[in-house]
Every structure is written in C-alpha cells, then in structure tokens.
Amino acid sequence: MHKWYQEAGEQNDVVISTRVRLARSLPGYPYPKRMNAAGRQQVEQMIYEAATNENAAVGHQFAYWRMEDIGRTDGLSLAERRLVQPDFPADRMGGLLVTQDESLSLLVNGEDHLRIQVFRAGMELESAYAEADHLDTILDKELHFAFDPKLGYLTQDPANLGTGMRASVLLHLPALHESGSIGRIAAGLAKLGLVLEEEPFDPSNEEEQTSRYLLSNRLTLGLNEEEALRNLKSIAQQLLVQERTARLSLAEKLEMQDAVSRALGVLQSAKMLGEQELPDLLYRVRLGIAAGLISGVGVEKIDALLMELQPATLTLACGRRLSQSQRDGLRAEVVQRVLG
C-alpha cells in the first residue's frame, strides 16, 4: 500500500513534508464543542454523503473511520501517521475520511465541522493547496459552508476566520540549529505572520534532538490564499538556502561526521531498536545522506521508516500483538533491511 510519505519529494534534503488544511463549517449546526450526539450524527452523515456516494465529481475513494467505533491500536496509528491529533480518537466524537495513500483526508467534528487536509512529501505548497481548494469547491456545492463577506469562512475558533487555511512545511534544520540562529530567524518571521517552531517527532520525549521545525502561516484574515502561500514559499526557500550553506561547514566537522557514523553503526548492527532512540539516530543518518556522507539510500526511505516503525503502526502491519522487545527486535530487522 503506497503512502504519500514514501514519495521522494522536491527539496527533500531539507523539506520533509508539506501540509495544507482548510477549516469549514456548516450553517445551522452548533460547532462540535456545543453539539449533541444527534447533531454530530447529522453533520457526519451530510459530509459523508457529499464526499462519497452522491458525488462522482469528488474523484476519490475514501476509507471511513468513526472514532466511536475505532479500535485502540488503529486510533493510535492514525495519530502516529499524523492524520489526526492524539486526543481525536480518544474523544470518540468525530470521523475521518481518508484516501488510500493518505495524502487527502477529511476530519469531521474535530476542531471544526470539517477540515480538509492534504499532505505531500517535500515542498509542494501549490499542488497541495490546489487539491484542497478543488475538493472544497466541490463539497461547498452540497454543503454550503458558512461564510460572511467581511469575516470570510466562519470557524469555531475566531483565530481561523477568513481563509480558514493553515499551510505549513516541515523542515530539517540541523545546521541552522547547531549555529544557534533559529531563535533570531523565528523572531523575524513573526512580523510577517509566519511561525517557525520546533516540531519534535515524538513530543513526549523531551530529550529528542531531531532539529525538526515547522514553518506555517498564521494570518487568515486580510490576505488571500495565494499571497499567504507565496510568502510561506518564499521564506521556506530562503531557509533552504541558509540551511544548505550552513551544512557545508557542518559536514567538514569531525564531530558531525562522527555523530553520523556512530548513528549508522548502531542502526546497522543493533539487535533491538527502541521507539525513543530511533528518531535521533535516523535523523542523524538523514543529515548524513543529504550532506553526501552516506550513499545508497534516499532520505525518503528514512522518512518512511520513521512513520512505519512507530509502535501502533508497526503492530498493525504485523497483524498481531507484540511485546515491547518483539517490537524493538522487529524494528532492528526492518531498519537493517533498508540500511544494509
């Protein structure tokens, strides 16, 4: 089963992935936080029908998950694959429609009645937005999303009013992190309505050092979608250049080469790999590949490993319950199949 995160994306030496999300609501229904079960059912039904049987124009097949019915491991895996926030399955109130490669999904009755969500590997802001926009236009014909000429799309959180769009790129910035310039860069970007913040692979692990940063737009009211995307892309491209330049000097440092070699060494010879230690190791190897110190494997293989070796996702792929040490052993086997 081919997934979006297995693709070799544009500029993926630095840009891990792109995400565009649109927040929409249905007029006449309370927002999810105030809605009762009957209301939620109706909203879910309407969105489901607009996206599936009724609508050949949609052009996609969706798998459908109801959070009320989903099993614990399936729910955890959806969160691991970044399709939903971790508390979404636990709240047991929403639904998720998702395409087979998981690049396009509809979140129902989460933070808003509907969130359209598109993922791409690498830097793909225009095409990700185009896909989200296209689906939005089609669904709007059936669902008539709540809209005001001055306030734009009406969302549960006033902070999302207007375009209802959050576009973001996930960046790997180990060299800029090492040089200590991220703080200064982030402060400068805030004035442009862009946010650059740490985005750890596993937020529960405080020791994590993967140098992952999320660059996203925060302005939704007062500028149009194209302008917001242009700003985001322009800043992302500047960061790309800065990171690549900084990597040139970083790659010459013996300490860095040593860190990369050690990480590769552990990954290639360990008999067990724990879920907490894996991201640091794999991100060091990712840098090594991008900087030309390691050859024979593309960074997209690293990104795919990271996704697939998460505990619930690994368990599902295996088709049966595994103990901690069985998982850790399996993880080592899979990594060695890829990294040799």
Add this chain to the structure above:
Amino acid sequence: MTPHRQEEAKKRVPAHVRVVVDVHCPVCGASFDDIVRSGRAGCAECYHTFSDRLKPVIERIHGEAVHRGKVPGANLPQPRQSSQLVVKRRALREAIDTQNFEYAAALRDQIKALEEGGGRHA
C-alpha cells in the same frame, strides 16, 4: 432594592440596553459569556448574533482586516439572480429614458431587493 424601585430603575435604562443582557444565539443557544469563556463561537450564527460585541475580540486577533480570500461559489456558473439584475437594470435605464417614472420606481425597488437579498448567509 424594593420591587418598586427596581421598576423605576429599569425605566431609566434605555430599552435596547436592557435587552442585551439576555441575548442567546437562536441556533445554538450560546450567550456572549459562553463565547468569551471558551474562546470559541457556539456556531456560525453567533458571528451575526453577537457581531458588535465580537468585533473587538476579532480585531485583537486579526487587526482591522476584512476577508480578501476565496469566496464560495465564485467559480461556479452565475446564479440566475445575476441575469435578472442585468435585465432589470437595462429595463430601468429604458424606463427613465422614456420617462416612465412609476415603472422605474418599481424596478428600482426590485433591484434593491435582489442586491440585498442575494449572496450567502451563514
């Protein structure tokens, strides 16, 4: 306060101010207090029900900005209303040219109604 004094006090407060205290959104039942406390609107209609009181809240987040992005339904074939407007405007010009002012007045009313009643409501 005695009931009599309450009544007297009430009469001194302008009617439109008195009513504000117990407004609830007709769709979801939220009060302005609910919205402020949760930081979330109760439903899309809340943005109309409480538009005056939400204005400073929205301005604190977005400044004085107004929506300049996508408008739903803009790419789709124009609704029939638009062609009605075009026809009526042309008829209005003709009516004025031919000094048929009663007819012109009637057309002006119809045009006004189409312009105000058209477009999207939340």
